[in-house]
Amino acid sequence: MSACNVLASNLTKQNEYLVTASLKYEASQSYIYQDIELRLPLNQVTCLLGQSGCGKSSLLKHLVGLHKNACVNDLLIQTSVHSSLDVKGFQHELAYMAQQDLLLPWLSVIDNVLLAYDLKRPILKKKSQFNQALKSRAQEILEQVGLPDKADKKVFTLSGGMRQRVALARTLIQDKSIILMDEPFSSVDAITRDKLQQLSSHLLKNKTVLLVTHDPLEALVMGHNILHFSNKTEKETTLKTLEPMPLPNSLPPRNIGNEVSGYHGQLMQIMQARQ
16 A cells, blocks of 8 residues: 655645645555645635546545555645645544534534544543533534524424534534535535525635535535546546536535526536536
């Protein structure tokens, strides 16, 4: 297994992260992706659009550090954001919101929000003032996501949309500068999804966000930038690329109207042509 290399540089032209990544497993004869480049502009939402199975979720997990058993696991980060950066430092900047809400049903809503701090609980209990401040912050975030009166409820009593709001609150309380979101709203109905997209865009406006989705409409609603993750093109080598996609000049979150619908048709045509 090759080392996972994360380096820093100030070669980028703007405030952004430039990620170059390669991933391959021993059981596979080909790379999942090789030397693929991903640009993440600071304080913007970049949507990674592609079909199921093309490698979108693999790339997110790669960034988080969940592919340590891969035989090729290379990651290069060039950035003008930090003067120096190593793998632990880069991944310390990340918060990850998965496809499933990953809530623990036997815990209360507020305890699920604070789940990221559970391993620190013995230390925090000795610092009651800090622990209370953390709970107060959790309550503030629950109010922001529209669940001010649900803190003590068990999560198994909540609807799917409410559970996703709790998962979003748990992501926000970590106060990370980079947020990775892996199709977090795919399991809820269309109306709830639209509300969550609008809410997330508002609450994440000062974050650098990478949102994985297979839905062009979601990308158009939330994205400052849209990249298309192409499928495999050759048998022995993987020539996957991240191609910029057209989107309206207006800023997200965008309401679904004639303009967005028109771009949705364009994106569908491009994706179908690249199959």
